[in-house]
Amino acid sequence: MAVRYAMVRSAAVGPGRVAAALGTGALLVGGLTYIGLADPHRPGFVIPMCPFKTLTGFYCPGCGGVRMTHDLLNGDVAAAVTDNVFALVGIPMLILWLVVRWRTRRPLMPRAAVVTLIVAVTAWTVVRNWPGFPLVPTFVGG
Numbered sequence: 001m002a003v004r005y006a007m008v009r010s011a012a013v014g015p016g017r018v019a020a021a022l023g024t025g026a027l028l029v030g031g032l033t034y035i036g037l038a039d040p041h042r043p044g045f046v047i048p049m050c051p052f053k054t055l056t057g058f059y060c061p062g063c064g065g066v067r068m069t070h071d072l073l074n075g076d077v078a079a080a081v082t083d084n085v086f087a088l089v090g091i092p093m094l095i096l097w098l099v100v101r102w103r104t105r106r107p108l109m110p111r112a113a114v115v116t117l118i119v120a121v122t123a124w125t126v127v128r129n130w131p132g133f134p135l136v137p138t139f140v141g142g
Helices: 015-037 051-056 065-073 077-103 111-128
Strands: none
Touching: 015 065, 065 077, 077 111
């Protein structure tokens, strides 16, 4: 009986991976610092425009995400709910679900989960653009 040996990748972390992780962390901290200190609710806040909103005039599921992040970093949960309740509730739930799936060694995104996610995002896009929808994103002076 022949014994087969599997090649195992070294768990050692090379200097390139450390530099990439440090660079990514620095960009994340810098971005969050800018979002936390500057106010995206005011005109003149420098951030790329949403391509979906620019093309269609409608808010996408992510619109309000930067404002929501600013509100959370400044402790204003009520404004965060107004700016994007879908992301505020949905992202932590999705992360928790993925962690549970990963820890139980089950496929992370089965087809039913992908379909559910697409339906939820599409429904939120329609609902948040409905005339009279109560959770209108907050802007100051614009």
